[in-house]
Amino acid sequence: MKPVVPIMTETILESISDGVFTVDRDWRITSFNRAAELITGIPRREALGRRCADVFRSSRCGDDCPLRCTLADQKPIIGQSCYIVTSEGRQVPISISTAVLRDAAGRIIGGAETFRDLSEVVMLRARLERRHRVGELATKSAVMRRVLEILPAIADSPSTVLITGETGTGKEMLARTIHESGSGAKEPFVAVNCGALPDTLLESELFGYKKGAFTGAVRDKPGRFSLARRGTLFLDEIGEVSPSLQVKLLRVLQERVFEPLGSVRSEPAEARIIAATNRDLSELVRTGRFREDLYYRIHVVSVQMPPLRERREDIPLLVQDFVAEFNHIQNRQVQGVSSEALSLLMAYGWPGNIRELKNAVERAFLLCRTGSIEIFHLPEEITAAIPAGGAMTMRDVNDLIEAQAIRRALDAHGWKRSAAAHELGLHRSTLFRKMRELGIVSPARDGRWRGSR
Amino acid sequence: MRVALVAWNDRLAPLFDTAVWWILVDCTVEGREIRRMECLMERTPQEKARRAVELEVDLLLCGAISRSLEVFLQERRIQVRSFLSGGLDELVEACRREEFDQRPFVMPGCRSRCRNRQRNGFLDGDERPRRPGHGQKRRS
Incomplete structure (x- = not known):
């Protein structure tokens, strides 16, 4: 009759979903459970007695072998990531744990390696990652997700897009993503910073010029409209364009043609226009610094990039x-x-x-x-x-963050503490206590001040 | 003909993707062998494959290899004998006699792979490099 403990161990090893194998001191495989067969695709009868690296062939086999490290310093390794390559050449991501095997007298007789198939975890992680990314835009925030949700519809349409948002919010990156997600992705994406060039130079940059159009124009030069072909022309800082150039841009957007400087022949403007600004264009229109007709022409679809x-x-x-x-x-x-x-x-x-x-x-x-x-x-x-x-310390950092969040909420609600506490998800008395602890002092006129009523 | 054997100590490394060394064996027409070692430590798996192309390797002997790398090498007319194991000297000798698919050199779980390889050949159109005196005569 077989002893009960080895039978139990064997039954347990056969029933678990983690692969387990053991090696002797010569690195020959001495046991190989059912899950190990399933994950590696190698039958037990072929694995037993072979060198473990020839069976396991993981990205850690060799000098970096975790089992080798464990046997050298007699410390187990838990959950290190790597991959194995199946006989079809497929990479299977796994996590490895190792332990030393000893006999009843405590002598080292080999090692045990446990490995877990992470294919599903990696696949789900990749799927989650795709949900958080469109092109180069990465986001987990609800406010940005709303932007990304409408992005495919914008990318598919030829309409002019206006991207607004504070400086540094990623307007050009959004414009690139729109371009790369659309049907014209293989065509050029040409960006022009309208605020960086003087008016006359900007005009020749946008529309190009013909030889002899002005002193120094020794040959034809194509403008950005021509270079963009059927791709995208990104006009950054559109709010800085002078009134005279606004008229010319309006004509291009209305009639889809332009004339290079010094030319008598019109050329088609086939590029899709994406404009961007960190200015409040409606305010510029109201004060007469931006043409209303051009504003409505570029404001067909607008996207607001939220600040960080x-x-x-x-x-x-x-x-x-x-x-x-x-x-x-x-x-x-x-x-x-x-x-x-x-x-x-x-x-x-x-x-x-x-x-x-x-x-x-x-x-x-x-x-x-x-x-x-x-x-x-x-x-x-x-x-x-x-x-x-x-x-x-971590406590200091937490205090700092808490203090900033509380100040932000109080500012947003005119230092009305009940409203701020509600926004922060705190009870009013908890907010008072935290303000006291963090040294947040109310201004002379706060939300409780009723003098203005 | 240039043969590259991916090495770990005096044996074939179990995985090409993460191999640290390889031995390059140049077989001259007179039957002489010139061997040299090259370190691959700093290279990514893709860089290792590109290095094999740069060095104009004709035949790569290795243990396991990711499918994408194997396809990359085969598309560039490098013959890949993968999923092999064994001592480097024994493999060089087996290379002489074209006996890779013998049982001692095949990694566990890869018998069917080697059977298919024998049946189907390595490259469609079979333009693989051959040692002088081998190949065409045998095929006719």
Whole structure:
């Protein structure tokens, strides 16, 4: 009769969904459970007695073998990620755990490796990732998701689009995404910053010129309208265009033709126009600085890019993207951002929006060559709220974030504490206590002040 | 003819994708062999495959390999004998005698793969490089 404990162990090993194999001291496989057969696709009879690397063929086999490390320092390894390659050449993502095997006398007789198939987890993660991304735009925020929801419809239509939003919110990136999601994606995307060029130069940049049109025009030069062909012409800072050029742009948008400088022949303007501004165009129209007819011509579809402070939940995702980008460009191995530094980034107001965040990460890369970006790698304007002395605990960071959230809510409600508490999801008395603890003092005139009534 | 064997210690490395070394064996017309080692540590799997193309490798002997890399190499007319295991010297000898598909060299679970390979050949149109004195005569 077989002893009860080995039979139980065998039954348990056969019933679990994790692959398990054991090796002797010569790295030959001594047991291989049913799940190991299923995950690797290798029958047990072929695996037993073979070298484990020839059977397992994972991306960690070789000098980096986790089981080798475990047998060397006698410490188990838990849940390290890697992949194996099946006999069809398919990569299967797995997580590995290892342990030392000893006999009854405590002598090491080999090792055990447990591995879990992560294919489904990786697939679901990828699906989730796709939900958070359209082109280069990454978001988890509800306000940005509303923008992304209408994006396919905008991309499919030829209508002129106006993108508004504060500086640095990613207007050009949105314009690129619209272009790349549309049917003209293979055509050029041409961007022009209308605020960066003087009026006459901008006109020749947009429409081009013919040889002899002016002194120095020694040959024909195509304008951006021509270069964009049937693609997209992105007119950034459209609010800065002079009144005379506004008239010319209006004509192009209405009649879809333009004349290069010095030409007597019209050329078709087939590019789709996407305009962007950080100015309030309706206000410019009201004050007579922007033509009303041009405003309505470019305002066919409008998209408002929210400032970063209204989509703080996207900061970790954006930071992760920037770290990956700078690691690639600068050939570094920065791991990411520490939780304390990330908390500070989340709490900061970001007046310069995504551009400022990207600059902050780039600056941190100057000081941080490996490991994680810490608080002391961040620019001063972000760390200004840290108390003198430098060192900061998690509690300090939490207090800082809480204080900023409370101040923001109080400001938004004219220092009416009941409304602020409601927005913050706190009881009024809890808000009072936190204000006291965090040293938040009401201004002389707050929400309770009734003098104006 | 240039043969590359992906190495780990004195054996074929179990996985091409993450291999750290390979041995390049140049077989001259006179039957001499010139061997040299090259480090692949800093290279990504794709860079390793591109390096094989740069070095004009004719035949790659390796353990497991991801399908995309194998296809990349085959499309560039590099013959890939994958899912093999064994000592490097034994494999070089087997290469001489074209006996890779013998049982000791095949990784566990890959017998059917090798059977298909024998039946179907490696490349459509079979323009694979051959050692002098081999190939055409045998096929006719």
